[in-house]
Amino acid sequence: MGQKVNPIGFRTGIMLDWKSRWYAPKREFAELLVEDKKIRDFVTKKYKSAGIPSVEIERTRDEVRVVVMAARPGVILGRKGTQVEQLQDELQALIGRRVNIKVEEVGRPELQAHLVAEDIAEQLAKRAAFRRTIKRALEQTMEAGAKGIKVQMAGRLGGAEMARREKQIAGSIPLSTLRAKIDYGFVEAKTPQGHIGIQVWINQGEYQEQSDGVDAQESQAPKKPKRSYKR
The missing domain is CATH 3.30.1140.32 (Ribosomal protein S3, C-terminal domain)
Incomplete structure (x- = not known):
């Protein structure tokens, strides 16, 4: 099965978080989904030289938060962050909503x-x-x-x-x-x-499993398994 299934989609919701994090009624869902597609295509096409592996989108009632992961964030930021403001204005004109952009650097x-x-x-x-x-x-x-x-x-x-x-x-x-x-x-x-x-x-x-380790303490673990009685 692993040869035919996208590994990211296979793990989304289990080990990975969604790339688009928002909720909408059924009548608005398709429109917002197309907006997400427009945002991703616009950013990746304009800043192709920045090396963008993914664009994450979060929606609130007031604004659209766009998190851009980039190998070379300086291409997007520009000098003193002036290009980010320009990109923000272009996205707001594209979808007609308030946009907040955050650029994060990819480590490796x-x-x-x-x-x-x-x-x-x-x-x-x-x-x-x-x-x-x-x-x-x-x-x-x-x-x-x-x-x-x-x-x-x-x-x-x-x-x-x-x-x-x-x-x-x-x-x-x-x-x-x-x-x-x-x-x-x-x-x-x-x-x-x-x-x-x-x-x-x-x-x-x-993936590292996050656990507080309380249940795994030796003092709380039973030394002998409980006997099971059958009627």
């Missing part, structure tokens, strides 16, 4: 699947050899501390007449293990021969 871009896929797409657009590009991406991600990575390409690889699919794996990728922190990214590379689909899975380790 090499461990973000979407950014790795974008880097591979840029190399392919410059006519780089696809096998060498995949190998370089695997090495960089594993050196950054990943537990495993899988890269899969589909299309007219190397300008071949017939489209095919190739993949390479390094380390461990447990796709069906919910506690495994698997990041997934998909990008299309636009080459002269046609579009090439790039999928990247990165194993970032395991």
